[in-house]
Amino acid sequence: MDRAPSTPTSMVLSVLVTCVVASAALTFTYEMTRERIAEQERVAREKALKDVLPAATEFTAVDANVLSAAEEAAGDTQVAAVFDAGESGWGILVAPRGYGGPMSMVVGVDRNGKVTGVKIITQNETPGLGSKVMTEPEFLPQFEAWDASEIEKAAKAFDAISGATKSSNGVRKGVLAAGHVYADVLSGEGGGSKQ
Amino acid sequence: MTDWIATFKRGLSIENPLTILMIGLCATLAVSTKFEGAFFMGLAVIFVLTMSSMIISALRRVIPEQVRIPIFIVVIASFVTIVDLTMHAFLPPVYNFLGVWIPLIVVNCVILGRAEAFAYHNSVSLAVADGLGMGTGYSFVIIVLATFREFVGSGEIVFMNQRIVALPPSYQGPGIVLLFPGAFIIFGFMIAGARWVTERQGRRVVETSKHCTIEEGRAL
Amino acid sequence: MIDMLRNLALLFIGAALVNNILLTRFIGLCPFFGVSSAMETSVGMAGAVVFVMTLASSATWVFWNVLLEPLGVGDFLYIPAFILVIAALVQFVEMYLRKAMPGLYRAMGIYLPLITTNCAVLAAATEAVKPGFFKMNIAYGFGFGEAVVYTLGVAVGFGFALISFAALRERLDVAPVPKIMRGAPMAFVTAGLLSLGYVGLSGMFGI
Amino acid sequence: MELDLVLKAVVALSAIGIVASAALAAASRKFYVEVDPRVEAVLASLPGANCGACGNPSCFGAAEAIVEEKIPITACTAGGQAVADAVAAVLGVEACAVAANVSLRHCGGGRAASRTYDYSGLQSCASVARLAGGDLTCPYGCFGYGDCMKACPFDAIAMDHRGLPVVDLDKCTGCEACVAECPRGRIGLLAMVPSEGAVAVRCNSHDKPKGRKAYCSMCCIACKKCEKACPADAIHVENLNAVVDYDKCTGCGQCVAVCPQECIDLTGRDAMVSSALADGRGPKVDGFVPRETTRLDFAEEEPSE
Numbered sequence: 041m042d043r044a045p046s047t048p049t050s051m052v053l054s055v056l057v058t059c060v061v062a063s064a065a066l067t068f069t070y071e072m073t074r075e076r077i078a079e080q081e082r083v084a085r086e087k088a089l090k091d092v093l094p095a096a097t098e099f100t101a102v103d104a105n106v107l108s109a110a111e112e113a114a115g116d117t118q119v120a121a122v123f124d125a126g127e128s129g130w131g132i133l134v135a136p137r138g139y140g141g142p143m144s145m146v147v148g149v150d151r152n153g154k155v156t157g158v159k160i161i162t163q164n165e166t167p168g169l170g171s172k173v174m175t176e177p178e179f180l181p182q183f184e185a186w187d188a189s190e191i192e193k194a195a196k197a198f199d200a201i202s203g204a205t206k207s208s209n210g211v212r213k214g215v216l217a218a219g220h221v222y223a224d225v226l227s228g229e230g231g232g233s234k235q
Numbered sequence: 236m237t238d239w240i241a242t243f244k245r246g247l248s249i250e251n252p253l254t255i256l257m258i259g260l261c262a263t264l265a266v267s268t269k270f271e272g273a274f275f276m277g278l279a280v281i282f283v284l285t286m287s288s289m290i291i292s293a294l295r296r297v298i299p300e301q302v303r304i305p306i307f308i309v310v311i312a313s314f315v316t317i318v319d320l321t322m323h324a325f326l327p328p329v330y331n332f333l334g335v336w337i338p339l340i341v342v343n344c345v346i347l348g349r350a351e352a353f354a355y356h357n358s359v360s361l362a363v364a365d366g367l368g369m370g371t372g373y374s375f376v377i378i379v380l381a382t383f384r385e386f387v388g389s390g391e392i393v394f395m396n397q398r399i400v401a402l403p404p405s406y407q408g409p410g411i412v413l414l415f416p417g418a419f420i421i422f423g424f425m426i427a428g429a430r431w432v433t434e435r436q437g438r439r440v441v442e443t444s445k446h447c448t449i450e451e452g453r454a455l
Numbered sequence: 456m457i458d459m460l461r462n463l464a465l466l467f468i469g470a471a472l473v474n475n476i477l478l479t480r481f482i483g484l485c486p487f488f489g490v491s492s493a494m495e496t497s498v499g500m501a502g503a504v505v506f507v508m509t510l511a512s513s514a515t516w517v518f519w520n521v522l523l524e525p526l527g528v529g530d531f532l533y534i535p536a537f538i539l540v541i542a543a544l545v546q547f548v549e550m551y552l553r554k555a556m557p558g559l560y561r562a563m564g565i566y567l568p569l570i571t572t573n574c575a576v577l578a579a580a581t582e583a584v585k586p587g588f589f590k591m592n593i594a595y596g597f598g599f600g601e602a603v604v605y606t607l608g609v610a611v612g613f614g615f616a617l618i619s620f621a622a623l624r625e626r627l628d629v630a631p632v633p634k635i636m637r638g639a640p641m642a643f644v645t646a647g648l649l650s651l652g653y654v655g656l657s658g659m660f661g662i
Numbered sequence: 663m664e665l666d667l668v669l670k671a672v673v674a675l676s677a678i679g680i681v682a683s684a685a686l687a688a689a690s691r692k693f694y695v696e697v698d699p700r701v702e703a704v705l706a707s708l709p710g711a712n713c714g715a716c717g718n719p720s721c722f723g724a725a726e727a728i729v730e731e732k733i734p735i736t737a738c739t740a741g742g743q744a745v746a747d748a749v750a751a752v753l754g755v756e757a758c759a760v761a762a763n764v765s766l767r768h769c770g771g772g773r774a775a776s777r778t779y780d781y782s783g784l785q786s787c788a789s790v791a792r793l794a795g796g797d798l799t800c801p802y803g804c805f806g807y808g809d810c811m812k813a814c815p816f817d818a819i820a821m822d823h824r825g826l827p828v829v830d831l832d833k834c835t836g837c838e839a840c841v842a843e844c845p846r847g848r849i850g851l852l853a854m855v856p857s858e859g860a861v862a863v864r865c866n867s868h869d870k871p872k873g874r875k876a877y878c879s880m881c882c883i884a885c886k887k888c889e890k891a892c893p894a895d896a897i898h899v900e901n902l903n904a905v906v907d908y909d910k911c912t913g914c915g916q917c918v919a920v921c922p923q924e925c926i927d928l929t930g931r932d933a934m935v936s937s938a939l940a941d942g943r944g945p946k947v948d949g950f951v952p953r954e955t956t957r958l959d960f961a962e963e964e965p966s967e
Contacts, residue, residue, distance in 0.1 A: 044298065046302070047299075052680060054298060059680075060676055063668075063671040064671070066531050077324050257639055301686065301690050305679075308539060312538050313535055339482065341538055342572055344485040352745070423642070423644040426643065427640040526670040531671075532674055532675055542682075547686060
């Protein structure tokens with residue numbers, strides 16, 4: 041089996057050719073799939089936002105400085121994005137840490153500071169235990185009607201799922217963070233909420 | 236043609252990457268909690284393994300010895316990225332489930348191992364046979380493991396979100412089966428079963444505890 | 456300054472023990488089962504992984520922030536780019552060690568080629584560098600120091616799990632195990648029980 | 663499809679490619695190191711995937727170990743049979759040298775020998791020996807937990823149905839790893855004997871013969887019948903145990919026929935039957951007839967009477 045010689049030039053050349061061909065092929069595939077991927081993500085996000093803000097029609101991402109202000113307000117919980125849903129309020133994407141690592145969830149807050157709903161997009165809690173935060177019928181609805189401006193007070197009346205306290209607290213932290221974001225940043229945005 | 240089939244069958248049974256050679260374990264245990272995930276993971280591995288074996292054996296005379304590993308890796312990585320992008324675009328639920336395991340196919344010992352051991356030294360058709368054989372052997376084991384785990388663990392098998400077979404909702408599966416420790420233990424018993432089957436067929440798998448398994452007995 | 460150190464320490468312990476890459480996230484199992492049949496090979500492998508993983512993640516961090524990110528091609532080029540960097544780095548380090556420090560090469564160098572096909576090195580190097588690689592697509596975006604400390608933690612965790620498993624496996628060779636379960640099947644069951652212990656740690660702190 | 667994205671991608675990956683391959687090219691020049699050509703040849707036939715499945719950290723490590731005969735040529739799992747044949751061809755292993763001395767077991771008890779307690783701990787002779795001197799009543803006999811089998815780098819030792827290690831003379835290279843590993847290897851249980859042909863006394867005990875028979879049926883009772891019968895004066899009972907002087911022994915088999923306990927076996931490469939077959943069967947080996955003092959050349963010539 042004769043092989044190409046291993047001289048420096050042949051080595052560099054062969055790697056270069058492979059890289060050029062590979063990167064060209066990958067860019068072509070990326071171009072082909074880019075719109076679809078963006079579309080998929082937008083649709084998924086839209087669906088999640090619509091779940092918490094049923095009345096809303098279109099969502100526009102808030103501009104950067106509002107987002108960074110929101111991140112400060114949320115403290116150590118990560119805020120992935122904030123969407124302005126016009127009349128029906130805001131959708132806040134937060135990523136609190138549960139038992140098995142970060143979960144991504146969206147919290148809807150209407151114009152006058154009421155939490156309209158909470159929905160968990162992805163989580164990898166322990167299957168069967170932690171994952172009950174998504175499946176338990178009356179766990180997520182309990183957040184509805186919490187007052188976002190006094191989120192700490194509202195959070196007193198919270199019952200976790202037995203056997204999945206860490207996961208439940210994770211979700212609660214997410215809602216708290218969304219509450220702070222609303223109270224410190226969004227309410228001042230000209231929302232008609234009562235002080 | 237016959238040795239094409241022989242290479243293909245070897246990948247399935249006596250040189251099965253998972254049960255006998257025990258390479259390529261990383262994704263197997265992680266992904267086999269869902270039948271759907273394992274199925275598409277198997278397809279991805281077959282695609283990447285066959286395509287990269289084909290390209291590598293086609294170019295085997297051109298690739299210099301010294302720098303063969305970087306070139307192999309770029310070829311394999313490009314196919315893995317193609318799979319990653321297409322799955323992200325067309326099968327988002329499966330992509331979200333497989334997540335980090337698709338890019339990790341590139342370092343899956345099966346692919347680089349076979350590309351080196353086989354594709355670099357054999358003709359294109361044999362390399363494709365070996366790729367298909369090893370890929371199918373790999374997917375077969377991973378799908379069997381996934382079906383067992385999903386069925387026992389969550390009581391139902393869901394494929395493209397239709398329920399194929401489901402136990403009554405009152406079934407509360409043992410959670411451990413879906414967790415990683417369960418995967419290890421079940422996979423251990425599976426290898427014991429595979430070894431017991433190959434031994435019963437008169438093909439003695441010599442397991443020398445100090446060295447490694449080499450298959451003896453009737454030629455295939 | 457203090458809480459910066461505290462963060463780094465938390466990050467290190469989180470990566471090493473709480474989210475141990477081998478026993479809670481199950482990345483890098485091929486060498487884990489291949490090499491751990493003997494203790495001295497495992498120690499050598501652990502040393503090599505700590506050395507190369509830290510080096511690899513600093514290399515990938517540089518390539519990501521200097522080359523891929525500014526050009527905006529990172530999203531789809533990161534797999535070939537990172538693995539190419541790691542493979543070249545490993546081969547380069549191996550040649551250098553074989554020439555300059557034969558003693559060290561004898562003890563640790565021969566494990567270096569094994570690192571290229573090691574999923575843990577690629578996973579850790581990519582996680583520390585490319586935001587959103589981790590399934591939750593939550594951006595980490597570590598700085599250089601954090602990336603190196605994170606990878607060091609992952610590597611130490613890898614070594615710790617590998618060596619403890621090697622010790623178990625040496626006892627396993629002589630334990631009264633039924634014939635059919637001897638060797639690899641029993642190793643898997645033991646790994647399952649070992650990982651059960653580590654899973655108990657998860658969720659405490661760290662990422 | 664914007665062209666500049668393709669351009670940027672090509673530039674990015676090629677830059678890394680160039681840096682990587684240039685570094686490797688320079689390194690392969692500057693750091694060139696002499697390597698034993700045989701290791702190079704073996705490495706070429708190994709897959710080079712460094713999967714670690716054979717327990718060696720890398721193919722280079724495995725190639726070195728194979729050349730230094732630390733591991734057998736079939737060590738590579740990933741490569742399977744094809745690689746094993748390739749390596750054998752490279753090393754020309756088929757014509758492997760015949761070892762001068764081979765390991766020999768001085769015990770015939772095994773499962774038949776009586777045990778003082780029921781041991782179910784770690785399956786290793788070393789660990790059972792630490793528990794009150796081992797579960798075997800006989801203080802010199804073989805425990806049968808296979809430490810020698812595990813220690814043998816050439817897989818020359820296998821445990822037979824009696825729970826005793828049988829040495830395969832073709833694979834044994836006389837490296838004495840088993841003697842070192844066996845807890846009773848040094849006190850005569852395993853001895854190195856010439857590999858051509860001889861007889862083997864399957865007992866290592868120095869207790870009173872009457873006591874010996876109580877705990878083991880297959881034991882030498884120092885009756886000296888073999889000493890009287892041996893035409894070449896090669897076997898003597900020393901310290902209540904028959905000992906063979908392998909320089910004088912012609913392998914005629916008189917002692918095998920005459921021993922009342924049948925605890926002397928035919929063994930050795932030139933013996934009429936393979937030592938594995940003859941192990942533990944004394945004179946009952948079919949077709950065995952003791953010979954006068956002819957030089958040991960069973961192999962070529964038919965047994966005369």
